[in-house]
Amino acid sequence: MSIPPPVKNRVLIIDDNPGDIFLLREMIEEDPNSRFQVAGEAGTLEEGIRRLQERSFDVALLDLQLPDSRGLDTIVQAHAAAHDVPIIVMSEIDDEELAVRSVQMGAHEHLLKGRVDAHIVQRTLRYAVERARAEAQLARERELLQTLLENIPDRIYFKDRESRFTLINRALTALFGLHSPEQAYGKTDADFYGQEHAGEALEDELHVMETGEPLLGKVEFENLADGRKSWSLTTKLPLRDRKGGIVGTCGISREISQMKEMEEQLETERNLLRAVIDNLPDLVFLKDIEGHYLLNNMAHVRWLGTTDPADVRGRTVYDFFPDDVAADFHRGDMAVADSRKALINQEEHMVDAQGNHSWRLTSKIPWLDEDGRTVGLVCISRDVTEQKRAEERLKKANAELAENREELLRAVRNLQQAHGELREVQLQLIEAEKMKSIGRLAAGVAHEVKNPLAILKLGLEFLATQKPADEQTPEILQEMGEALERADNVIRGLLDFSAPKQLEVKREDLNAIINNALQLVRGEMKNGTDVERDLQSNLPPLPLDAGKISQVFVNLFTNALHAMDEGGLLAVRTFVKQLTGVGTNISGSRSESFRVGQNLVVAEIDDTGCGIPEDKLAKIFEPFFTTKPTGRGTGLGLSVVKTIIDLHGATIDIRNLHEAGVRVTLMFQS
Amino acid sequence: MNKKRLLVVDDESGFTRLLKLTLEKTGRYVVREENDGTNAWLAARDFRPDIVFLDIVMPKIDGGDVAQQIRSDPMLAHVPIVFLTAIVSEKETKNEIGGFPFLAKPVSLDSITKCLAEHLGSVDGGTV
Numbered sequence: 001m002s003i004p005p006p007v008k009n010r011v012l013i014i015d016d017n018p019g020d021i022f023l024l025r026e027m028i029e030e031d032p033n034s035r036f037q038v039a040g041e042a043g044t045l046e047e048g049i050r051r052l053q054e055r056s057f058d059v060a061l062l063d064l065q066l067p068d069s070r071g072l073d074t075i076v077q078a079h080a081a082a083h084d085v086p087i088i089v090m091s092e093i094d095d096e097e098l099a100v101r102s103v104q105m106g107a108h109e110h111l112l113k114g115r116v117d118a119h120i121v122q123r124t125l126r127y128a129v130e131r132a133r134a135e136a137q138l139a140r141e142r143e144l145l146q147t148l149l150e151n152i153p154d155r156i157y158f159k160d161r162e163s164r165f166t167l168i169n170r171a172l173t174a175l176f177g178l179h180s181p182e183q184a185y186g187k188t189d190a191d192f193y194g195q196e197h198a199g200e201a202l203e204d205e206l207h208v209m210e211t212g213e214p215l216l217g218k219v220e221f222e223n224l225a226d227g228r229k230s231w232s233l234t235t236k237l238p239l240r241d242r243k244g245g246i247v248g249t250c251g252i253s254r255e256i257s258q259m260k261e262m263e264e265q266l267e268t269e270r271n272l273l274r275a276v277i278d279n280l281p282d283l284v285f286l287k288d289i290e291g292h293y294l295l296n297n298m299a300h301v302r303w304l305g306t307t308d309p310a311d312v313r314g315r316t317v318y319d320f321f322p323d324d325v326a327a328d329f330h331r332g333d334m335a336v337a338d339s340r341k342a343l344i345n346q347e348e349h350m351v352d353a354q355g356n357h358s359w360r361l362t363s364k365i366p367w368l369d370e371d372g373r374t375v376g377l378v379c380i381s382r383d384v385t386e387q388k389r390a391e392e393r394l395k396k397a398n399a400e401l402a403e404n405r406e407e408l409l410r411a412v413r414n415l416q417q418a419h420g421e422l423r424e425v426q427l428q429l430i431e432a433e434k435m436k437s438i439g440r441l442a443a444g445v446a447h448e449v450k451n452p453l454a455i456l457k458l459g460l461e462f463l464a465t466q467k468p469a470d471e472q473t474p475e476i477l478q479e480m481g482e483a484l485e486r487a488d489n490v491i492r493g494l495l496d497f498s499a500p501k502q503l504e505v506k507r508e509d510l511n512a513i514i515n516n517a518l519q520l521v522r523g524e525m526k527n528g529t530d531v532e533r534d535l536q537s538n539l540p541p542l543p544l545d546a547g548k549i550s551q552v553f554v555n556l557f558t559n560a561l562h563a564m565d566e567g568g569l570l571a572v573r574t575f576v577k578q579l580t581g582v583g584t585n586i587s588g589s590r591s592e593s594f595r596v597g598q599n600l601v602v603a604e605i606d607d608t609g610c611g612i613p614e615d616k617l618a619k620i621f622e623p624f625f626t627t628k629p630t631g632r633g634t635g636l637g638l639s640v641v642k643t644i645i646d647l648h649g650a651t652i653d654i655r656n657l658h659e660a661g662v663r664v665t666l667m668f669q670s
Numbered sequence: 671m672n673k674k675r676l677l678v679v680d681d682e683s684g685f686t687r688l689l690k691l692t693l694e695k696t697g698r699y700v701v702r703e704e705n706d707g708t709n710a711w712l713a714a715r716d717f718r719p720d721i722v723f724l725d726i727v728m729p730k731i732d733g734g735d736v737a738q739q740i741r742s743d744p745m746l747a748h749v750p751i752v753f754l755t756a757i758v759s760e761k762e763t764k765n766e767i768g769g770f771p772f773l774a775k776p777v778s779l780d781s782i783t784k785c786l787a788e789h790l791g792s793v794d795g796g797t798v
Contacts, residue, residue, distance in 0.1 A: 450756030454775035458688040
């Protein structure tokens with residue numbers, strides 16, 4: 001593998017003398033290692049210029065004796081055609097003056113024809129090309145620097161040891177409001193800025209020059225003389241000469257007012273957010289996936305028992321709570337982080353770092369990064385102890401209310417019962433009023449009827465003493481007398497029924513009253529009627545109106561005897577009974593005045609008579625209701641019985657016996 | 671024979687006439703009827719009865735008031751008074767009204783003679 005020959009520099013020869021051209025070509029290309037080759041020839045300046053404009057040549061050899069141009073003007077025209085191509089003038093005149101003028105016109109070198117050899121030509125060509133290249137490089141670099149200075153929005157300056165401007169770029173020129181940078185040269189910051197900035201800048205520059213240390217990235221407040229203000233980020237460097245001595249400073253400064261403003265906005269926003277969370281009474285905090293606190297509001301900081309948020313940041317629950325409590329907290333947090341599901345408003349009982357108890361509503365929300373990974377937890381916790389207490393109080397109040405309601409209901413029931421009793425009393429009063437009216441009616445009727453009856457009776461008795469007109473007369477008088485008796489009985493029953501309902505109560509022996517009543521009805525007993533007495537001997541004395549109770553038994557015995565026209569058995573029993581429950585033996589509206597456990601005195605009267613038709617049983621206590629044939633009963637007997645029994649607070653029950661006859665049961669409270 | 675004098679005060683003239691007829695027929699009583707209660711006292715003063723039968727319920731004046739008038743008259747104070755009434759039964763009043771004996775209408779001749787005998791002493795023999 002051979003190394004490819006180096007690219008040779010291309011040479012243009014502008015000369016009209018073939019002999020000279022031949023010689024030059026010889027000198028240039030004779031050495032095979034020459035870096036040059038003759039790539040073009042031109043016999044006239046016009047052609048030379050055309051070839052130069054092709055821009056394919058690295059160097060030109062120019063004769064000053066051309067047919068279309070002679071002398072120095074030739075150089076000027078050729079140089080103008082291609083500034084960057086170095087031109088070497090080949091002259092036949094050895095004139096130092098001309099040589100100097102050639103170089104001033106743009107030639108690179110002035111060589112004398114006939115005085116040169118290959119070595120000289122080669123060397124001259126080499127130097128020319130190298131210098132052109134160096135100059136081009138320099139020019140390019142200068143151009144780049146210039147471009148940078150002119151186009152960069154940052155402000156750049158150079159100053160001497162006295163901090164006077166020696167160079168400023170376009171941006172700074174514009175800032176100062178100048179037409180050209182030169183207007184600033186020789187002036188200082190004090191000419192353009194207010195004292196505040198100018199003074200500080202000067203101090204900084206003196207410091208840089210004194211120490212040789214650069215000032216890097218300083219944020220400066222700049223107030224211009226005309227009142228404008230701005231913020232900038234400035235770097236100042238020492239300027240050194242070749243020997244390293246400090247001769248001044250240079251600096252670059254970037255306007256950052258907008259950044260500064262944004263930063264301030266961010267700061268303001270951050271402060272506002274901070275104000276929000278710090279003023280919330282709720283605990284607000286953020287922790288990373290390992291449980292380190294990243295952000296805590298003041299409420300949380302205080303809850304953890306400190307006042308400085310810095311004491312909390314980066315630490316974990318283990319730093320503030322006993323291990324077992326902290327482990328509980330941490331487990332709960334990890335469960336939420338693992339589940340990636342927010343836990344909202346969980347009610348929990350907590351004890352803070354100072355040992356204060358509270359009920360809290362806590363929410364924990366997994367904090368996800370852009371890829372959806374859990375990187376931490378956002379937590380907020382609210383003290384609901386007061387609400388909890390209020391809730392408890394409410395519950396208690398509700399319970400009390402329910403209890404009060406029960407009491408109220410009980411009271412209502414009592415009232416209803418009382419109302420019922422009142423109604424009953426009212427009915428009794430109405431009944432009493434009715435009875436009074438009946439009483440008055442009965443008295444009136446009795447008076448009006450009994451007087452005529454009295455006359456009839458006396459008249460009958462008078463007639464009975466006379467000699468009878470015929471043999472039927474005594475019988476007729478007898479019939480009339482009985483009819484009169486019946487009429488009198490009805491009136492008497494009516495009077496009994498309506499008699500004033502007041503009892504004369506004394507402690508009486510029920511058995512004695514019964515015996516007396518049996519005595520009174522002896523006249524009603526038919527032949528073949530037996531009486532059986534089974535009266536318990538040691539009955540307690542009862543509060544009774546003896547006269548009225550006697551009437552009760554007389555009426556009841558009379559009924560029983562009337563039911564047994566053919567004779568039969570009248571059985572009377574008395575005994576004490578303890579009430580074990582409200583049973584079938586108790587009936588009537590007064591049964592509720594008996595209480596379980598109470599001792600009752602019971603009287604039972606059984607007969608073996610015809611009984612009471614079942615459909616009539618319900619009516620037996622109604623006045624003027626009777627099952628007896630006309631003339632035998634007034635229909636008032638049982639009404640009177642019922643009235644008297646009711647007045648005594650006793651009960652009466654009348655029912656047919658299975659075998660035959662009727663059983664009357666009376667119960668008295670002892 | 672000394673006949674006993676009975677004053678009967680009752681607004682029922684049929685009753686007083688029959689009583690008078692029946693009793694006087696025995697020959698042992700002189701009966702004076704008075705059908706106006708307000709005249710009863712004067713009639714008693716005039717008639718000087720051995721006993722007075724007095725109806726309770728009468729127009730214009732009550733039997734009780736008449737009894738009061740007679741009782742407060744020194745000349746009559748000792749005369750027994752028996753009430754006649756149509757509105758109470760014997761059972762209820764135990765044969766007395768305000769301390770006075772009474773007879774319930776309609777009254778039998780038997781009861782009347784028993785009553786008279788009781789208050790006037792035994793009347794010799796005979797039957798009604």
